[in-house]
Amino acid sequence: MKYLKTIGFNSNQPIGRGFNYPYDIAFSNDGRIFVLNRMGGLNPSGIRIQICTFDEDWLGEFSTGPGTGDDQFKVPVCMAFDNQDFLYVTDESLNEVKVFDNQGNFVKKWGTAIEGFGCLKGPAGIAHGDDWAVYVVEQYANRIHKLTRDGESVLSWGEEGTGEGQFDMPWGITLDSQGHVYVADWRNDRIQKFTSNGEFIAAFGKSGDGVGQFNRPSSVAVDGKGFIYVADWGNERVQVLTPDGSFHQMLHGEATLSKWAQEWLEVNQDELQARNNSDLLTKDLPAHLRTPFHAASQTEPVFWGPVSVKLDSQDRLYVTEHSRHRIQIYEQSRSLSTQDIL
């Protein structure tokens, strides 16, 4: 992968362009980028979904402000469009999945009255299958729930544990072109791969900060050729794996100024000047600060809180960083095939 550009910048305002703890993104059929603005703590007023383009045109927002109303969120986590261009968004506090059309109009919600299950237990990652199924990660139940688009249970699998098909607070989920399901098994520091019916296929990674090792992976994406992209959240990096799960490439982030950032600095010349006289790519941290978290927090271009990885229709990789309030985009450096690797 090759770094392409950065979009977004920080804004702690409750409306308008700019992100505050962006947590996930999704692409509508026409290529617009929907950004989930999570906010946090004592300032939840800006919880909302913003819409922008690859060229950073800001198009608007919806579901503004926290609450329990039909189109509101309390602690939103992940989202994904289905093939009919409806956006499904999870909320781990309300235990609901809310569905919107591609204009941001509320359509329906479900999750609190699933026959045989009651409510979803901390819905996190969400993904759609070609078989009209919706796959929802229930982080507190340590299971994957396959449902219809109306929220009726089809099947579920998983329980707490470290064995095959067991989970410890799973988070992100995705499907590949063959319908296999990949789950970011967060506290087990691995990615698990299943059939669409929940049969275990493989597990990739183990705890650590070496290549092929993970520290709390939060999100996973698979491109058209089967390469696996993992948001290695606790290690503040993204790892690319080959289709068989072998290590392929490490991404640490190399953000440049986005269009919005440039526009802001142009009208704040004092900060721009001081910034231009600074070196924000720190490589000489004191010993006690040489951890991924400290390095990321003190070094602006690298990933800090890479919480979500998503691929667009051109297999460009979008890395959403909640603590740098931006999205770094990578493109395929060349046309990769499995033959290149094997």
Place this chain on the structure above:
Amino acid sequence: MMSSDERNLIAHLARRAGFGATSNELDRYQDIGYEALVEEFLNPVDSQHIPDDLIFRRHVDLHAMQGHNAAYWAYRLISTQAPLEEKIALLWHGVFATGENKLNNLGSLTNQIGTFRTHGLGRFDILLTELSKDPAMAIWLDNHTNHKNSINENYGREILELFSMGVGNYSEDDVKECSRAFTGWTVKNGEYMAMMAQKDSIWPYGRIFWHHEFRSDDHDGSHKSFLGESGPLGGDDMVKIICRQTATAQFVSRHLYNFFVADEVPVPQWGDTPARDSAAIQALADAYVKSGHDIRSVLRVLFNSDFFKKAQFDKVKSPVEMVVGTLRKTGEYSVPDGGDKGIFDVMEEAGFMGQKLLDPPSVEGWHTGVEWITSGFLVDRVNFASEHIGNISNPGVKGMTLRVKSDSDKSSDPGDLVDACLNVLGPLDVSDDARTLLIEIATAGLESASSKSDESDSDTDQLILDLFKIIVSSREYQLC
């Protein structure tokens, strides 16, 4: 079987070296024994606090540390099994008081607390050196503007006046020489970082935490004379000289006494007001010198001393000690919950009581002791404690009621019930008036319950909760 006096003494140690203890913790501490427990506190191995990954997943804003980081510290305060690590960080936070109101960079300030946690029990010269390198301190006291050809005396003065020796033990020339020695001790990208702090700027990509940078081209390495020593002294040399001073031994010892033993007058009055117990201060100062400035060694002397053991309930709990101690008993917030802002609110409560963590009122820190208690603050403290201790849905409170019922025979003497309640909340020894009131309430409650044909467990629970609420409203609960 250990006597109640020994249990009281261990509870005293747990209040001072930590934030108090639950009955189950006291049981374990009893098995360990007092002197071994002192060593356990002094040499923590595994704090077992709520891990960062769980906190950050639930509270993403605590990951970026752009606001309300007292809540982040609170998770550690309420869950740690190494409470002295946190107490010593709290002490140095009050002594080397650095405030968010100027920095607008809670991440760097949180890193400073980590430095106190790491070095707070070690050698004072190492702690003071790390403090001098700390970027939050550099911005707080403007040492990033202390240049070779244009000194800023702010840090050079405060390291002597407020951080080590106290007024009257150095000259104005010493301040200037000390300041010259700390030229070039700055923050990476200092101009930009200070500008972002001053403008409270989060643009374009949020806060950037700070770290120390030594700029040799901006450092005055020429000859200096300082506290009777001379040479091409640098900041490291200044710290070593400072830590060798008798005044520093006395100053540090008085701080430790004030924080762990008994309330002293505020620091600005130390030059005019003799120490409350000069012999105790001298014993601690001797340990400081003998150990090579090792705080752990000084505290070992302190916690094993008679003057410490006799000082039970001689101190007013700080708001943070009161809030954290209460929450550790109630068992609240042991699991981070992003949908629940309560952890943020309770630390705001400590602020309403006069101690807003990470935001001390000035470089002097907080004035302690009876100055914690105003009529308004006292109402807040009592309301907070009774609200949380009086809620049986809190897991710790449920456990305490079970313990009381187990330890007392509710059909016999109301005094047994009162004593059981006092034991799980302390043990506490309340005034005669308070005890009389408690027994009256217990008597009435037990009589009412026994007169009912369908006496229920909830009646007993409610009576115990009523007694809890009165006990935590007592004077004694506000002391430690």
